[in-house]
Structures are given as structure tokens and as C-alpha cells.
Amino acid sequence: MRPFISKTCPLIAKFNIATFSTLLSQASMTSLEAAKRLAAYQAVDQHIKSGYIVGIGSGSTVIYAVERLAQRVATEKVVVSCVPTSFQARQLVVQNQLTLTDLDVTPNLDVCIDGADEVDSNLDLIKGGGGCLLQEKIVASCARKLIIIADYTKNSSQLGEQYKKGIPIEVAPMAYFPIKTRLEAKYQGQFMLRMAVNKAGPVVTDNGNFILDWTNFDQTLEWKNVNQELALIPGVVETGLFIQMAQEAYFGMPNGSVKVQKRSAANSLPFFSSV
Ligand SMILES: O=C[C@H](O)[C@H](O)[C@H](O)COP(=O)(O)O
Numbered sequence: 001m002r003p004f005i006s007k008t009c010p011l012i013a014k015f016n017i018a019t020f021s022t023l024l025s026q027a028s029m030t031s032l033e034a035a036k037r038l039a040a041y042q043a044v045d046q047h048i049k050s051g052y053i054v055g056i057g058s059g060s061t062v063i064y065a066v067e068r069l070a071q072r073v074a075t076e077k078v079v080v081s082c083v084p085t086s087f088q089a090r091q092l093v094v095q096n097q098l099t100l101t102d103l104d105v106t107p108n109l110d111v112c113i114d115g116a117d118e119v120d121s122n123l124d125l126i127k128g129g130g131g132c133l134l135q136e137k138i139v140a141s142c143a144r145k146l147i148i149i150a151d152y153t154k155n156s157s158q159l160g161e162q163y164k165k166g167i168p169i170e171v172a173p174m175a176y177f178p179i180k181t182r183l184e185a186k187y188q189g190q191f192m193l194r195m196a197v198n199k200a201g202p203v204v205t206d207n208g209n210f211i212l213d214w215t216n217f218d219q220t221l222e223w224k225n226v227n228q229e230l231a232l233i234p235g236v237v238e239t240g241l242f243i244q245m246a247q248e249a250y251f252g253m254p255n256g257s258v259k260v261q262k263r264s265a266a267n268s269l270p271f272f273s274s275v
Contacts, residue, residue, distance in 0.1 A: 035151035035252030040064035042258045043113055043149045043250040050078045053106045055139040056093055057114025058086040058132035061149050065113045070096040081106060085114065085139045086132040087206050109143035116148045117240070118156050118163035119249045123148075123263045124223055126159055128168030128240030131194070131205050137238055140245055148249040155251045155259065158219050159241075166192065166213035168240035175235025176202075176210045182233065187226075189216040209237050 029037070044065050048054055056066060072078045081101040084090035093100050114136055117129040125148065127133050140146040156162050169191070171179050180191045194203040194211040202210050227241040244263075251259040 031254050032151050032153070034256075035254065036061040036149070037064040037067075038252035038256065038258050039149040039151065039250040040113075040252075041068045042260075043147050043248075044068040044072065047111050047113065047145065047147050047248075048072070048078070048080060049110075050076075050080070052080050052110040053101065053108065054080050054082050055109045055112025055114070055143050055146075056082045056084050056089040057112065057136055057139075058089050059115035059130050061115035061151070062089065062113065063092060065149055066092045066096050066098070070098060073098065083109060083112075083139055083142075085112075085136040086130075088130070088132070103139070103142060107142055109139065111145045111147060112140045112143035113147050113149060114140065116150050116154055116242070116246075116249070117165070118159055118161070119148060119150060119154050119246070119251075119261070120159050120161075121157045122244075123246045123249060123261060124159065124244065125242035125246060126163055126167055126240050127242050128170070128211070129163075129165055131168070131203055131211055133168055133240045134170050134205065134207050134209070134238040137242065137245075140242070145248075146242075146246045148246045150249065150251055152251050152253050152259075155249075155261075159223060160217055160219040164215065166215035167217065168194070169212045169214060169230060170205055170207070170209045170237040170239075171212055172235045172237060173202075173204075173208075173210050176212060179233060179235050180212055183212070183214070183230075187214070187221075188218045189214055207237070 040061055081099045082093045083101055084093055116125040116127050118126040127136055183191045191212040191214050194213050196203045223241055224243045227239055227243050230236050230239050247263050249261045253259055
């Protein structure tokens, strides 16, 4: 198909070429990527205002949130400063020429926008599929609001229903084996040391730690208690269980709509408390 190009009106020509390339890029996107982008764009439009300090989460969905934020900075002259949650997030902020800050300079964030591996009906989350859980949880705990962006495959009624890669637990390297042994004696399931791809040995996080992925767990566990139990084990640095932290989740749906799930105020932990 040849795009219509007007010789008499350069504006029409420009519009048609721009519209055509947008349509082309949307058509070539998978429905999953389109769903991530829908959710990210809507969340950024609804939750980020000029003057905000914004936590930038990690993962593939957050790429679209940063893309939208950069568009708003360019077109609406929105002024924001961004606190990244990983090396990847920092790169995204820098590459999109957004203002970079950190928790030393700006410890109180207005909002944190992040992805998730699974979201249950209480808005409790599994995070850390990309290994970035520790800094994500720290940054989210400094924000007034944690807003989750995801595609429709992340929307579950209970944790473990759809996401089968397990609950990540970040551990100090010297402690991984005793922790694994102890947890396998206590809980149903396996605690697998996450191995690197294209590198011999385990995945090493941005913080120099290892990750145990807890698979085949009992989905009916009381996650708030489990999270507290895990956090008390010497050598456990952080878990990928984000309990009572997220206020809203935006799910991009296959039909092009966005489903918004909200937490009631009664079911929220106080600011700066994540366990
Ligand atoms: O460690 C990774 C983070 O917790 C991500 O936010 C999570 O894995 C979701 O990533 P994605 O948006 O790529 O599904």
C-alpha cells in the first residue's frame, strides 16, 4: 500500500506520513507489547504531574512508561526528577534525557511506576523476574504511591496462578545454600539458584547478590506472614513479594482497553513500611 502524499499541501503530506508510520508501528507490535504500552501510557498520564519526583521501575513494561514521560517532558514541558530502581532503569532515564536523582537528594517520592510479574486480587505482587527486586522495593517504600503497569497476562486472582517462574528471594552469596536447605525443609516447593545465560554460574544482581526462585509453592499461603518470616532469615536480603504496597494496577487488555484495579485505603500499609 502506497501512503498518500500531497504535493500541494506539505502539512497533509506530513500528517499522512506520521499517521501511516504510527499505524505501521502499532500493526507490527505484538498484542502483548501493545497492551504494555497502553497500560504504561495511561498510568503516566494519570499519575504524573509537573514537579513530581518519580520512581522508575524496571523491566520491559517500564520502557513504555519512560517513553511516555519523555514525550510529556518534550511536549507539555512537564518537569520531573527520576529515581531509578536498577542499572536498566538508570540507563532508560539517561537515554531519554530525563533528570536523574537519587534517594540521598530526594528521599520522598510522589509516585513510583513499576511493572510486576503477577498481581493478585488484593493487589499483592510477585516482582523480581528480572532480578531487580531490592532496589525496586526500597524506592517504592519511599513513594506515596506505587502504581503497577502490566499486560493482561499478569492479572491473577492469586499468586502463582499464572506466573510459574517462582517468587524471587535475593540472598547474600555465602548464605544461598543454607537458606535453600532451610527453606526447602520448611515450605512446599523448590528454591532454585537462578543461573545466568551467556555467563557461567549464577545471576548476580545489581547489588552483588544471588537469587533463589521459589517454585511450586502452595498458592494458599498467607503471604504477609511468609514475607515476614523470610525477611528474618540471616542472609535473606529481600523478597519479590510486594505485600500491601501497590495502590493501583493498570492492565493493558487484548481489546485495546485498560483495566484499572485499585486498593482500598483500609488494605494499605502505612507509608515507608513494606513488611
Ligand atoms: O526484576 C524485574 C522487575 O520486578 C519487573 O518489574 C518485573 O519482572 C516485570 O517485568 P516486565 O515488565 O518485563 O514484565
